[in-house]
Amino acid sequence: MGMTMTQKILAAHSGKESVSAGQLILADLDLVLGNDITSPVAIKEFTKLGKDSVFDKNKITMVMDHFAPNKDIKAAEQCKMCRDFCGDMDITHFYDVGKMGIEHALLPEKGLVTAGNVVIGADSHTCTYGALGAFSTGVGSTDMACGMAVGKAWFKVPGAIKFNLTGSLRKYVSGKDVILHIIGMIGVDGALYRSMEFTGEGLSSLSMSDRLCIANMAIEAGAKNGIFEVDDITLDYIREHGGSGPVIYKADDDAVYDQVINIDLSEIEPTVSFPHLPENAKTFGEFGEIPIDQVVIGSCTNGRLEDLEIAAEIMKGKKCADGVRVIIIPATQQIYLDAMEKGLLKIFIESGAVVSTPTCGPCLGGYMGILADGERAVTTTNRNFVGRMGHTGSEVYLASPATAAASAVTGKISSPWEVMGK
Amino acid sequence: MKYTGNVIKYGDNVDTDVIIPARYLNTSEHSELAAHCMEDLDKTFVSRVKPGDIIAAGQNFGCGSSREHAPIAIKASGISLVIAKSFARIFYRNAINIGLAIVECPEAAEALSEGDTVEADLDNGIIRDLTTGKEFSVEPFPEFVQKIIENGGLVQSISNGVIK
Numbered sequence: 192m193g194m195t196m197t198q199k200i201l202a203a204h205s206g207k208e209s210v211s212a213g214q215l216i217l218a219d220l221d222l223v224l225g226n227d228i229t230s231p232v233a234i235k236e237f238t239k240l241g242k243d244s245v246f247d248k249n250k251i252t253m254v255m256d257h258f259a260p261n262k263d264i265k266a267a268e269q270c271k272m273c274r275d276f277c278g279d280m281d282i283t284h285f286y287d288v289g290k291m292g293i294e295h296a297l298l299p300e301k302g303l304v305t306a307g308n309v310v311i312g313a314d315s316h317t318c319t320y321g322a323l324g325a326f327s328t329g330v331g332s333t334d335m336a337c338g339m340a341v342g343k344a345w346f347k348v349p350g351a352i353k354f355n356l357t358g359s360l361r362k363y364v365s366g367k368d369v370i371l372h373i374i375g376m377i378g379v380d381g382a383l384y385r386s387m388e389f390t391g392e393g394l395s396s397l398s399m400s401d402r403l404c405i406a407n408m409a410i411e412a413g414a415k416n417g418i419f420e421v422d423d424i425t426l427d428y429i430r431e432h433g434g435s436g437p438v439i440y441k442a443d444d445d446a447v448y449d450q451v452i453n454i455d456l457s458e459i460e461p462t463v464s465f466p467h468l469p470e471n472a473k474t475f476g477e478f479g480e481i482p483i484d485q486v487v488i489g490s491c492t493n494g495r496l497e498d499l500e501i502a503a504e505i506m507k508g509k510k511c512a513d514g515v516r517v518i519i520i521p522a523t524q525q526i527y528l529d530a531m532e533k534g535l536l537k538i539f540i541e542s543g544a545v546v547s548t549p550t551c552g553p554c555l556g557g558y559m560g561i562l563a564d565g566e567r568a569v570t571t572t573n574r575n576f577v578g579r580m581g582h583t584g585s586e587v588y589l590a591s592p593a594t595a596a597a598s599a600v601t602g603k604i605s606s607p608w609e610v611m612g613k
Numbered sequence: 614m615k616y617t618g619n620v621i622k623y624g625d626n627v628d629t630d631v632i633i634p635a636r637y638l639n640t641s642e643h644s645e646l647a648a649h650c651m652e653d654l655d656k657t658f659v660s661r662v663k664p665g666d667i668i669a670a671g672q673n674f675g676c677g678s679s680r681e682h683a684p685i686a687i688k689a690s691g692i693s694l695v696i697a698k699s700f701a702r703i704f705y706r707n708a709i710n711i712g713l714a715i716v717e718c719p720e721a722a723e724a725l726s727e728g729d730t731v732e733a734d735l736d737n738g739i740i741r742d743l744t745t746g747k748e749f750s751v752e753p754f755p756e757f758v759q760k761i762i763e764n765g766g767l768v769q770s771i772s773n774g775v776i777k
Contacts, residue, residue, distance in 0.1 A: 215757045232641045232681050236768050258639055265639035315679040315703055331681035331707035333767050341771060345757065379626060380673040384702050413673060415702055468626060555635040555678070574677060576630040578653040 193443030195351040196418050197386040200326040200440050204309045212350035212447070221325075222250055222303060223338040224312030226294055226551075227266070228257045230273045232332035233313055237276075237339055245280050246342035252284035252303060253277055254294040257551045259287075262558040292523025292549045295319035295407060295491035299399075300523055305429050306421045307438030311335065311344050316491050316573065318409045322402035323429060324421035324439065329410060349415045351386040352377075353448040356393030358457035363607035365501070366401030367493055367571065367591035369454070370408040371462040375472025376452070383413035385449060388442065390420040393456045399428045400497035407492045408573050411469040461606045463569075464589040467577045475606040481588070485568040486511075486599040487580075489520025489547070490554045493571035493592050496526050496533075502596035503535040505607055506542045512602025517544035518560045524549065544599065556580050562587075569598040614735040614762075616694040616714060618665035622727040625671035627654065629704065632675065632683040646682050647689035664691040667733070669725040671697065675704025681711060688713040694733055696740065698722045709758055710767040716740075721749040 194202065198210050205216040225233055230253050237245075245251055253273050258266035270287070277285035286297060295316050298304050306324035310317060313335035320327035330344065338344050354373070374381070387409045389402075397405075402419050409417025419425065421439045429437050465471040465478075488494070488502050499521060511517045519539045521527040527549065530536050536546050553560030554572040562568055562581030568588065570580070575587035590598070593607035600610060631654035633646055640646065651658035668687070674697035675683060684707045687695065695708070698719040708715045714735065721740045725731060729744040740749040754762065764770040 215755055228635075228638045229679065229681065232685075235641065239768050240772060263639060269639060269641075313679055313681075315677065317679075329679040329703050331679055331684075331703060331710060333681060333710035334706065337767050337771055345761075347755075379676060380699065380701070383673065383699060410703075413676065413701060555630070555638075557635055557638075574628075574630070576628045576677060578634055579630050583653045 192447060193445035195386060195446045195448070196388055196420065196440050196442045197326050197351060197416060198348055200307060200309060201346060201348055210348045212348055214348045215345060216348060217343050217345050218309050220250065220311055220338050220342050220344055221308040222252065222310040223335060224294060224298065224310065224314065224317060225253050225335050226257050226314055227255045227259055227270050227273055229313035229332045229335065231269045233335040233339065234272060234276045236333050236336035240336070240340050242340050245339045248281050249283045250342065251282050251339050252298065253282065254286045254297055255288060255291050256293050256549065257555065258557050259291065259550060260548065290524065292526070293491045293494055293551055296494055296522035296526065299323060299403065300432055300525055302433035305434040305437045306425060307440055311338050315410045316407050318414065318416050319403055319407040319491060321406040321409065321416050321418035322399060324419060324425055324437065326416055326418065328416045349384055349386045350449045351388050352382055352450045352452060354387060354389045355451060355453045356389060356391040356456055357453065358393050358455045359396030360456045360459060362613065363593040363611060364459050364461060365591045365593065366397060366404035368459050368462040369456065370405045371464050371469065371472045371589060372459055374408065374412050374469045377412055379411060379468055379470045380413040382409065385414055387412065387414045387417040389417065394420060394422055396456060398497060399424060400495045403495065404492055411573060461591060461594050461608060463594060463604060464575060466575050466586040466588065469575060469589060481567065481604045482602060483515060483569050483598055483604060484566040485560060485562060486515060486517045486595050487553050487560055487568060487570040487572060488592050488595050489522060490551065490572040491522065492573045494520055494522030494526065496529050498571065498592040499526070499530050499535050502592045503538040505593060505596035505611055506600060507538045509542055509600040511543035511599050515599060515602050517599045518547060518553065519544050520547045520549065522549055553580055569595050569604055571595050614714060616667065616733045618667040618693050618731065619663065620667050620669050620725045620727055620729045620731055621658065621662065622725065623654065623668065623670040626673045626676055627670050628677035629675055629680050629683040630677055633680065633686040638680060638682055641682065643685055643689040646686035650686040650690040659690065662690050662692065665693045666691060667731050668692055668695045669722050670695065671722060672699045674700050676701035679703045681707045684708040684711055684713045696721050696725065709761055712762065712766040716751050718749055718751045
């Protein structure tokens with residue numbers, strides 16, 4: 192029986208010729224990731240194992256991004272615990288303030304993930320690296336601890352939904368609109384326990400930023416992983432970022448899929464997910480005027496250079512609407528530097544926005560943009576659950592960087608087509 | 614594995630942000646996490662939960678983040694078992710890995726009412742609602758997962774040499 196991309200990677204990493212959906216396997220890991228929230232729990236569990244070293248100091252990475260730069264004393268203690276552990280274990284890839292960025296933007300940028308890898312991360316958005324043709328999935332801290340100790344993790348081999356992409360995206364429409372549209376179509380548990388595999392001739396029109404954004408939100412459809420077929424765009428990206436030799440796993444022609452969904456990219460419109468679930472996707476025309484209090488452009492979903500470029504194009508020469516607080520967060524130091532050199536930061540600041548150091552901060556209601564009761568935000572982040580960005584009486588509307596930037600200047604939820612034309 | 618307790622009932626898509634809001638993730642102390650369990654969904658949970666109580670919920674329980682703090686908070690609050698129509702996958706493996714008993718049973722999750730007294734015998738795959746007299750059957754865990762649970766979680770399984 193044929194295998195999907197994901198099944199082929201899992202078979203190769205568990206020493207098996209083939210695997211099928213439902214099978215339990217023990218797979219070798221190429222990279223184990225943690226952040227300042229999840230690593231402290233993992234370190235405590237690791238200590239219980241009584242090991243004095245990790246399985247491979249080059250295959251573990253910790254990124255201080257959620258509550259860093261330290262938001263309070265407890266956050267400082269958690270970062271210190273990670274710092275001390277990585278020092279004791281001589282972990283090569285420890286990223287602290289000054290070197291860190293939001294983990295899922297940072298790791299691909301640093302070339303730490305390549306096609307064909309198996310990656311686990313104690314962060315649900317670890318599924319992002321599927322954009323590089325890797326099997327990559329979020330786990331908890333105990334899995335991270337055991338992964339650090341033995342370099343293995345158990346998996347139930349997933350079935351898959353195949354997304355066959357055709358056409359190309361229209362101006363001011365991006366990967367974010369695609370994934371919000373898909374989640375709106377299949378629901379927040381539409382891909383539960385399964386892979387979302389992206390393929391088709393439409394791939395060639397999707398940039399790596401689009402793909403990373405789409406794979407990033409596979410978890411919001413309940414998926415175990417999202418994965419893109421590797422093409423020249425992927426290989427160029429891996430080469431440019433110094434990633435190690437890619438191994439390409441293509442799905443068999445007779446691979447078994449639970450479902451095949453065709454998506455014509457040219458039909459996707461700017462899309463907004465309403466509170467309080469990412470599946471509440473709507474397009475403009477389906478709702479009336481909704482005034483806003485805050486805009487956040489950033490996160491592991493949409494804090495990449497391309498995201499900032501499109502936001503700057505829309506905000507250039509315009510002012511943020513009165514009463515709207517606009518927070519821009521480049522996802523890594525490199526993106527921050529590139530945005531500065533390209534003059535994007537000047538555009539943002541002159542429009543009345545603030546630009547923050549890289550952090551996950553407001554996305555999960557940590558700090559750096561918390562909402563009060565009754566406040567409403569348009570954000571490029573990934574979740575709009577009750578209380579996600581602050582008070583349980585606040586509301587988060589998920590959108591693309593273009594829609595967020597358009598909304599920043601109008602003060603209401605606005606399509607980039609409305610502000611810039613089609 | 615047998616559990617007896619009273620039901621606390623919730624709906625679909627109970628996410629990890631309401632199980633333990635991120636503002637409390639600057640600690641990993643179990644008792645501190647338990648003190649804020651379910652806070653953004655049900656402010657009365659912490660004051661009314663009794664040791665052994667059972668959560669019955671709808672689809673996609675535990676969706677959202679990978680924070681292990683969520684099953685830890687539930688377990689530390691005294692909950693003995695979570696019965697749901699379905700679980701989000703990271704929450705599912707986290708619960709197994711830390712030794713919080715969970716079971717998928719759409720029929721029971723639908724039929725159980727707030728306050729019902731329930732007895733769950735997972736070895737024999739039976740959930741009994743002692744208040745209404747209804748019985749439900751459940752699938753046992755796969756053998757591999759059962760081994761992890763029998764060994765007291767993933768860390769202990771590695772320590773015991775079950776996983777090498």
